[in-house]
Amino acid sequence: MTSEKVSCLIIGSGPAGYTAAIYASRAGLNPVLYQGGQPGGQLTITTEVDNYPGYPDGITGPEMMINFEKQAKRFGTDIRYGLATEVDFTSYPHKVIIDGKKEIIADSVIVSTGASAKWLGIDGEERLNGRGVSACAVCDGFFFRGQDVVIVGAGDTAAEEASYLAKLCRKVYLLVRRDEMRASKIMQKRVEMLPNIEILWNTETVKLNGEEDLESVVVKNNKTGEETVLDVSGFFVAIGHKPNTDIFKGYLHMDETGYIQTIKGSSCTNIKGVFACGDAQDNVYRQAVTAAGTGCMAALDAERFLMEHEVEVIMEEASA
Numbered sequence: 001m002t003s004e005k006v007s008c009l010i011i012g013s014g015p016a017g018y019t020a021a022i023y024a025s026r027a028g029l030n031p032v033l034y035q036g037g038q039p040g041g042q043l044t045i046t047t048e049v050d051n052y053p054g055y056p057d058g059i060t061g062p063e064m065m066i067n068f069e070k071q072a073k074r075f076g077t078d079i080r081y082g083l084a085t086e087v088d089f090t091s092y093p094h095k096v097i098i099d100g101k102k103e104i105i106a107d108s109v110i111v112s113t114g115a116s117a118k119w120l121g122i123d124g125e126e127r128l129n130g131r132g133v134s135a136c137a138v139c140d141g142f143f144f145r146g147q148d149v150v151i152v153g154a155g156d157t158a159a160e161e162a163s164y165l166a167k168l169c170r171k172v173y174l175l176v177r178r179d180e181m182r183a184s185k186i187m188q189k190r191v192e193m194l195p196n197i198e199i200l201w202n203t204e205t206v207k208l209n210g211e212e213d214l215e216s217v218v219v220k221n222n223k224t225g226e227e228t229v230l231d232v233s234g235f236f237v238a239i240g241h242k243p244n245t246d247i248f249k250g251y252l253h254m255d256e257t258g259y260i261q262t263i264k265g266s267s268c269t270n271i272k273g274v275f276a277c278g279d280a281q282d283n284v285y286r287q288a289v290t291a292a293g294t295g296c297m298a299a300l301d302a303e304r305f306l307m308e309h310e311v312e313v314i315m316e317e318a319s320a
């Protein structure tokens with residue numbers, strides 16, 4: 001196995017990773033960034049991004065991520081294809097294995113591996129993604145103002161996103177697979193009080209219809225077997241996200257769903273020299289701008305850490 005020593009390793013190429021790269025490069029940390037299986041991150045699977053500041057006319061997700069990459073390259077970030085497959089944070093400097101065949105020895109590691117939305121896996125879902133189908137009401141709800149939409153889910157996120165959509169859309173059908181929701185009582189009450197939300201209990205999605213864009217959704221009552229066609233232009237999936245953090249289990253402190261825990265007000269993890277940013281550590285906001293913001297924090301925290309560490313090493317050497 002080949003081995004390489006780097007000062008700052010960034011894992012992931014979404015808004016968080018590239019922002020960390022821009023700041024780390026400009027601070028002279030010579031970062032090496034591995035892009036992972038989805039170069040550009042989650043935004044590469046969406047069409048319009050309308051809420052990222054600085055783009056008054058909006059921009060497509062893939063275009064925006066090309067801009068992020070270009071900006072990181074302009075300051076000299078070493079951007080590479082490759083997936084971090086294993087880590088060892090038990091001793092310092094840290095070890096990260098790339099594609100199972102290359103070892104990176106890193107003085108600092110920035111984890112920006114993001115999260116993946118969970119999908120239902122039903123007919124039409126992938127084909128119509130970005131053309132009526134979305135996993136983010138806050139991101140895409142605005143495109144469905146005054147229209148009828150469906151949202152699927154039964155937890156707090158689904159309840160919150162249904163309430164958000166109810167402010168923008170004419171009618172919101174909330175599909176719940178069982179005869180009760182998992183959401184907290186207060187969130188459920190809020191949903192039930194909104195007159196333009198109709199909860200369809202014991203209801204599952206059968207398929208999504210539409211050639212170019214979503215035209216309707218076929219749903220089925222799993223108690224009676226009765227199928228109904230809902231004429232809607234938007235279909236939101238709110239059944240949860242999975243942070244891409246499996247390889248860090250056992251090293252980094254995480255919550256029960258795998259979101260990395262950072263020390264309040266910073267990107268620092270429980271391991272010195274390892275920083276986390278973006279959706280991998282954020283189960284609340286999950287936006288490009290917040291991911292980029294925490295990416296900036298991670299680079300600044302890494303810079304401070306490396307500077308302090310260097311001073312410590314010099315002092316140790318001087319006293320030896």
Ligand SMILES: Cc1cc2nc3c(=O)[nH]c(=O)nc-3n(C[C@H](O)[C@H](O)[C@H](O)COP(=O)(O)OP(=O)(O)OC[C@H]3O[C@@H](n4cnc5c(N)ncnc54)[C@H](O)[C@@H]3O)c2cc1C
Nearest residue numbers: 012013014015016036038041042084114139278279286288
């Ligand atoms: C359909 C959709 C539409 C959205 N629209 C908007 C919007 O309009 N506005 C908005 O603000 N937000 C939007 N979001 C949310 C936004 O995309 C995320 O909040 C943001 O991308 C999170 O950035 P991130 O850098 O943390 O992670 P991600 O974008 O998830 O990127 C993670 C990166 O890590 C890499 N990676 C993962 N595992 C490894 C590994 N083991 N080794 C190396 N690399 C790895 C991946 O390849 C990827 O490059 C949308 C999300 C979706 C799914």
